[in-house]
Amino acid sequence: MLKKGLKSSLAVALSSILLLTAAACGSTSEEKAEGSAPASGSPSTAGGSTAETKAAKPKELRMMVGVIGGKTPEEHTLFEKEVERLTGIKVKMEKPGGNMNDKLLPAISSGEKYDLIQVDKPLMEILFDQGVLMPLDDKIRASSVLSDPAVFPANEWKQVKLKDGKRYGIFTKFQGGTMPTVRQDWMEKLSLKEPKTLDDYYQVLKAFKEKDPDGNGKDDTYGLTTAGLYEIQGFMSGAGVKAGYVMKEGKRTVPYATEAAVPVFEWFAKLYKEGILDPNFATNDSGKMRDLFLTDRVGMVTYWDAWVGMFNNTRLQKDPATTFKAKGLTPAEGPDGKIIMRRGDPNVWVIPVNAPDPKTAMEFIEFWSTEKGNVLGTLGIEGQDYTVKDGKVELTQTGKEHSMDHGSPFVYNTKWKNPFGLLPGVKEAQELVLKHGTLETTGSSWKEVEKILNNYALQAMQGKLPAAEAVKKMDQELRAAKLID
Structure with a gap:
């Protein structure tokens, strides 16, 4: 279990960050980031003047993930680089392996900060009970990507509503059974x-x-x-x-x-x-x-x-x-x-209340929910798992061995169709x-x-x-x- 004082300690830590930021520039970190381009699944660039762009801090995210990423440690590094190539966001995807609860809960209770965490619903409920998750309803409604019923059907959202009726998670994939x-x-x-x-x-x-x-x-x-x-x-x-x-x-x-x-x-x-x-x-x-x-x-x-x-x-x-x-x-x-x-528990992205950069975290979630993110989560890395020649997509031998599963084998997004269809027997199942x-x-x-x-x-x-x-x-x-x- 998490330490009882976690919620208050996170609040103190977050307040301190806000005070320091306000003292330095008269605005919160999220307000300061308003000049950033909205997520679109493409590499993002900072807004404002050229001088402001040069001075802007590169976008970075620290995540903890369960199954998302490369199939081997070497490919996982390539996966992180591919995310940066596609989004302009430098990511560190920590993949603890084994029982994620055993690694995540002690890390959060000790005050470690993550921008994004991939969890299933039971773990989301545990984190919610500890008061360490950010409600995401406003962010979902404000996103043209996430609020699109072609990306996530409206009737599916009820799966991620918790005791207070709010949504604290955004789907990483379509969960089967x-x-x-x-x-x-x-x-x-x-x-x-x-x-x-x-x-x-x-x-x-x-x-x-x-x-x-x-x-x-x-x-x-x-x-x-x-x-x-x-x-x-x-x-x-x-x-x-x-x-x-x-x-x-x-x-x-x-x-x-x-x-x-x-x-x-x-x-x-x-x-x-x-x-x-x-x-x-x-x-x-x-x-x-x-x-x-x-x-x-x-x-x-x-x-x-x-x-x-x-x-x-x-x-x-x-x-x-x-x-x-x-x-x-x-x-x-x-x-x-x-x-x-x-039917499997929904698998979702959550943002902790002490996340250093929730705005960029939402940009990443939007990317993950679009065609480019869908391709990465299924087919994998271009040049590693698949190639594109004259508009035709072909799996490499590595890609075939990876079975089109890099953490998101099936997606909700009806705007994208897997060029290879489904593996034998999956549709019927x-x-x-x-x-x-x-x-x-x-x-x-x-x-x-x-x-x-x-x-x-x-x-x-x-x-x-x-x-x-x-x-x-x-x-x-x-x-x-x-x-x-």
């Missing part, structure tokens, strides 16, 4: 029908385990693997259970910790006992899960719609004649026929998300909830603890910690 992802070529080889219910899913996964679809004659293939509880919502749907917090009669509930979830935990325990579920699922990270899928060791994983295309593209790049085919599946139907699919996907509600206390869920759910899924007892213990501990009502 998670779903069961299957080896469709194995389905076809074994003449299996697409599963609809939990029992249907069991029959498909059992066939993958027993009928050697990879053809290597070894007993090393599993029907399903996950990365712990990530992302089992597609199967919880079969019991009508939704992840996260669900409000019932004004009270917080966690459906995964209720009797309704017992049949699904028992279903997993059955898979585990019969050797259908990868025995290492509980300790897998997402990388290990992906590797098993790409190396013919498992027939189904639970992951993002974008990865349906990236799975297919990865294998195609290695072998253009491959029969490998990944496909996103509709989650299991609930008792009432309803399907519950997770996205259609499932748009049809069935809904946001989950978590919040700043969710990490504490997850620890309790993981402890007992994983034991239940491995048959180490009866599922009914597991959810009872979850409920008791969540109540004791005042994490549910």
Whole structure:
């Protein structure tokens, strides 16, 4: 958690900056920057006289980003230089890796200053609760780019409104959703029908385990693997259970910790006992899960719609004649026929209240939301990831390996169309998300909830603890910690 005095210390620091600036030139730093050209996705130049232009401080931004940027440290440096070439803004994009919360929260609590931070909605909510985020409604309304419904549909903005009804984030990309992802070529080889219910899913996964679809004659293939509880919502749907917090009669509930979830935990325990579920699922990270899928060791994983295309593209790049085919599946139907699919939390840019240069930060956000920014976030760097000759865009071998994803594989902006279209299988997967996907509600206390869920759910899924007892213990501990009502 952040230090309790952070909000006041940021306010003091910000006040000091304003006083010093006023004493020096009689204006705030933002007023002083009014001569700067508005963001347009093109290199910007300072306004005013030639003498003022020469004296103007070069525009610089310090950011912390999660997935935006280069795929390697070397390419990340090239990415920063490409931003400067396109915008005239010198950027430092710090990419901590691992759990961003573990790096960002201590950095902010110690008083470090960032102009821009890339976060998901749960982290935005934590920062909002600490009072360290700048509201952006006025800036969004004042921007012809950001307020354009062709760039960001009006109905999407409700996703980033927080408790006070204001917007504190601006989308970095279009966020998809998670779903069961299957080896469709194995389905076809074994003449299996697409599963609809939990029992249907069991029959498909059992066939993958027993009928050697990879053809290597070894007993090393599993029907399903996950990365712990990530992302089992597609199967919880079969019991009508939704992840996260669900409000019932004004009270917080966690459906995964209720009797309704017992049949699904028992279903997993059955898979585990019969050797259908990868025995290492509980300790897998997402990388290990992906590797098993790409190396013919498992027939189904639970992951993002974008990865349906990236799975297919990865294998195609290695072998253009491959029969490998990944496909996103509709989650299991609930008792009432309803399907519950997770739509990913919005991923956004936020500006801290102590940001040194919020005006330039907004210029960058506008650039990122236009065609030039869209190209950078998807295709990547010109000359590195793609080339343009006689108006024709071609991916380099590096660009092909990077799967047109430099932090923003899909964009809202309908004014720009990716010249290569979507990777194989993505369109169909996205259609499932748009049809069935809904946001989950978590919040700043969710990490504490997850620890309790993981402890007992994983034991239940491995048959180490009866599922009914597991959810009872979850409920008791969540109540004791005042994490549910």
